[in-house]
Amino acid sequence: MVHPIPSLRPRRMTRRNRLALGAVLAAGALLLTSCGSSIGGASTQSDAAGPLKVGVIVPATGNISSAGLALKAGFELGVEKINAEGGVNGKPIEYTVEDDSSDPATSTQLAKKYVQTGDVSLLFGTITGDTAAAVASVANSAKIPFATSILGDPAVCSRYAWGFGESTHQLLTPIVPDLLAKYGTRVAIVGSDYNFPRDYAASAEKIVTAAGGTVVAQEFSPLGTTDFESTIGRLKAAAPDLVLSMVVGADAIVFTKQAQAFGLLTPTLGYEGAPLDADYYPAVADQVTGREHAVRWSDGFADDESKAFVAAYRKKTGSQAPIPEVAANAYFAIRFIAAAANDAKATAPAELNTAIAGFRFDSPLGKGTHFAGPANILQATMSTVTIGAGGAYPVTKDHGMVADTETTCG
Known part of the structure; x- marks a missing residue:
C-alpha cells in the first residue's frame, strides 16, 4: 500500500x-x-x-x-x-x-x-x-x-x-523471522521493475540475512506485465521456501493468480508483500486467505x-x-x-x-x-494479521513499537 x-x-x-x-x-x-x-x-x-x-x-x-x-x-x-x-x-x-x-x-x-x-x-x-x-x-x-x-x-x-x-524496515523486520521459522530459510524476492521494489529488495535481503535466511532469487518485471510464466518458472527453479513480493498495482493480482496456476504458490510456500494488502483482497481472496501479513493498522x-x-x-x-x-x-x-x-x-x-x-x-x-x-x-x-475468509484482517501478533532511526534519504 x-x-x-x-x-x-x-x-x-x-x-x-x-x-x-x-x-x-x-x-x-x-x-x-x-x-x-x-x-x-x-x-x-x-x-x-x-x-x-x-x-x-x-x-x-x-x-x-x-x-x-x-x-x-x-x-x-x-x-x-x-x-x-x-x-x-x-x-x-x-x-x-x-x-x-x-x-x-x-x-x-x-x-x-x-x-x-x-x-x-x-x-x-x-x-x-x-x-x-x-x-x-x-x-x-x-x-x-x-x-x-x-x-x-x-x-x-x-x-x-x-x-x-x-518504512520498509518497519514493514519487514517484525515478520521475516517468523516466516523463516514457519516456512524455511530460502527466500525469493520478486517485484515490479522500478526504484521502490528494488529498494525494498535491497532492504529485504539485509533483513533476511540478519535473520538467518538466504536470498536464492530476485526477479523484476516491467509494470504492465500480463504473462509471468517465465518469471515464475525461474522462481520455482530456485526452490524457495518463502516469496516476498513487491509486484504492485494490477500486476500484483495477475502475478498472484499465475503463481498459483503455475504451481509456485502452494500452501507450503510462504508468501508476503504488497499482494496481501487489504486493497487487493477481493481479487485474490483464494490465494491469500489464511496467510500472515505485516501491517501498521487493519480494520x-x-x-x-x-x-x-x-x-x-x-x-x-x-x-x-x-x-x-x-x-x-x-x-x-x-x-x-x-x-x-x-x-x-x-x-x-x-x-x-x-x-x-x-x-x-x-x-x-x-x-x-x-x-x-x-x-x-x-x-x-x-x-501481524492473519487474513480470514471474507476479508477479515484480525491481529494475531502485536509486535509493539518498531523503532527505525537509521533509515536515511537518497
Whole structure:
C-alpha cells in the first residue's frame, strides 16, 4: 500500500500504492458529489483567530483514484472528529481538497497555488511517490509542513516532510523471522521493475540475512506485465521456501493468480508483500486467505477508536470491503497533527512544524508515537494479521513499537 516523503521514484512507480477495488470507487463518487468548493470544502470560519487550514491534494480521478478517495475519506473523518471535540485552539479545522489525477505537474501546480494564497498551515495527501516528491519540493521551499499517509522510504530528506506510513524496515523486520521459522530459510524476492521494489529488495535481503535466511532469487518485471510464466518458472527453479513480493498495482493480482496456476504458490510456500494488502483482497481472496501479513493498522483492530473509525468509514463510503490502510493512516495523521497544534497552541506553518517534530501521541498506532531519525520516520507499532475468509484482517501478533532511526534519504 505506500510513508516519510515517499521515494523520489520514477513516474512508473505510481501503481505501488495499491489500487483499491470497485466498492471504494463507487463510494468515492458519492463523496465527490457531497462536497463543496473544489472537490471538498469545509468550514467557512473567519481567518482572524488563526484556524488550522489544510490544503489537501489527492488523485480523485485516474487509475489510482480509489486509493486517493480512501485517503480523502479517512482525512475527512479525522477532521469531523477533531471539530466535534472542539477543533484546534477552539476553532474548526478548515480544508480544501484538490484533484491532481496522480500527475506530478498538476501536484506541483496545486501545491504552489496553496502556497501562493498564503492561506494554508499544512499540505496533506497525494498517493504516489512522484506526486509526493513534487509537493514536498514546494513545501520545503515554502517552509510549510507536508504530511503523507503512504508507506515507503524517502529518497530525499526535508525537515518539513512528515510521513505516517511504515518504512520498509518497519514493514519487514517484525515478520521475516517468523516466516523463516514457519516456512524455511530460502527466500525469493520478486517485484515490479522500478526504484521502490528494488529498494525494498535491497532492504529485504539485509533483513533476511540478519535473520538467518538466504536470498536464492530476485526477479523484476516491467509494470504492465500480463504473462509471468517465465518469471515464475525461474522462481520455482530456485526452490524457495518463502516469496516476498513487491509486484504492485494490477500486476500484483495477475502475478498472484499465475503463481498459483503455475504451481509456485502452494500452501507450503510462504508468501508476503504488497499482494496481501487489504486493497487487493477481493481479487485474490483464494490465494491469500489464511496467510500472515505485516501491517501498521487493519480494520481488524479491536480497540474502541479503531472500531468507531471502521463504523464511520463504512457509513461514509457505503463500502463493506476491507478498509485500505491509507484511510486509517490519514485519519490518525490529522489527529496527531491537530493534537500537536493544540498542545503548542500553534497554527502558523513554522510553529506547527516545530510542534509536530517534538510531539508524542497516543492512538491505536501506539503509545507515544513520534518522529525520529534523519528521514522523519514515525516510530509506531506494527502487527501481524492473519487474513480470514471474507476479508477479515484480525491481529494475531502485536509486535509493539518498531523503532527505525537509521533509515536515511537518497
